[in-house]
Amino acid sequence: MNHKLNNNILVKEQYKDSKNLDARSYLHAKFSTNNYGWMNWLFDNMSFKSGCKILELGCGNGELWKSNLHRVGSDWEIVLTDFSEGMLETARNKIKDDRFKFLAVDAQDIPFAENSFDIVIANHMLYHVPDRKRAMSEISRVLKSEGSFYASTTGIKNMAGLRELINRFDSRINYPNRAEIIGFNLENGINELIEFFDDIRVVRYEDSLVITEAEPLINYVLSLKEFGNIATILIDDKLKDFKKYIEDIIKENGSIYITKDAGLFIAKNKR
Numbered sequence: 001m002n003h004k005l006n007n008n009i010l011v012k013e014q015y016k017d018s019k020n021l022d023a024r025s026y027l028h029a030k031f032s033t034n035n036y037g038w039m040n041w042l043f044d045n046m047s048f049k050s051g052c053k054i055l056e057l058g059c060g061n062g063e064l065w066k067s068n069l070h071r072v073g074s075d076w077e078i079v080l081t082d083f084s085e086g087m088l089e090t091a092r093n094k095i096k097d098d099r100f101k102f103l104a105v106d107a108q109d110i111p112f113a114e115n116s117f118d119i120v121i122a123n124h125m126l127y128h129v130p131d132r133k134r135a136m137s138e139i140s141r142v143l144k145s146e147g148s149f150y151a152s153t154t155g156i157k158n159m160a161g162l163r164e165l166i167n168r169f170d171s172r173i174n175y176p177n178r179a180e181i182i183g184f185n186l187e188n189g190i191n192e193l194i195e196f197f198d199d200i201r202v203v204r205y206e207d208s209l210v211i212t213e214a215e216p217l218i219n220y221v222l223s224l225k226e227f228g229n230i231a232t233i234l235i236d237d238k239l240k241d242f243k244k245y246i247e248d249i250i251k252e253n254g255s256i257y258i259t260k261d262a263g264l265f266i267a268k269n270k271r
Helices: 008-014 019-031 038-044 063-067 085-094 132-142 160-169 189-193 214-222 236-253
Strands: 053-057 077-082 100-104 117-123 143-154 197-205 208-211 256-259 262-269
Touching: 019 208, 019 214, 038 063, 038 197, 053 132, 063 085, 077 085, 085 100, 117 132, 132 143, 132 189, 143 189, 160 214, 160 236, 160 256, 189 197, 189 262, 214 236, 236 256
Parallel strands: 053 077, 053 117, 077 100, 117 143
Antiparallel strands: 143 262, 197 262, 208 256
């Protein structure tokens, strides 16, 4: 089976609700060394103006806006979209505000007219899109001339230490290798953006993980069970052994250190 992050069947199963994303978000929220927070940093790096119209594709659980609701302008119009109704339901429940609309949308077929938005946001989602060229064409179409596009993603070495940790436990586990499964990353993203956008630049978020509890890390690993063969190996006694393995490492070293590499592409519409 194709285990890439843009495998539509696997992605739909992964994001049918917010449970898997919540498990990963929890690990980052609790053990990240950069206490400022990804969502705050992301918001800081976006330029908003009075009366702006904003479209977010793949809004997930809505945490970007929940975390920054106090910074949202009173006259902004914001459309939060996701292909998953389960995700949208979570976002609706988090954000009960008249400035927001919620809509199920496929980024490859955006149901809005040309020149509809001042800003389009794609936060850690473009690598899930099967036809990114089509999606970027759609994003360019609905963006106003000189509108801004913000696309965050990770580098190919993001969380690499976690894969090494898992492989030392059992080399049979085909834990997702980001260099193999991620199609849109900080290293290659500009090559796809340049056809549709100008003035492209990338900014990186400095961060890492220092993990002092086993359970959140195990939940993170299991949250990616659709990718690779985790679901067939880390079960029953093997899962108990894995938990002990992680606990022993933390007990011996005090923590588990994992590097992170995430950032944001900032671009202007070419049209």
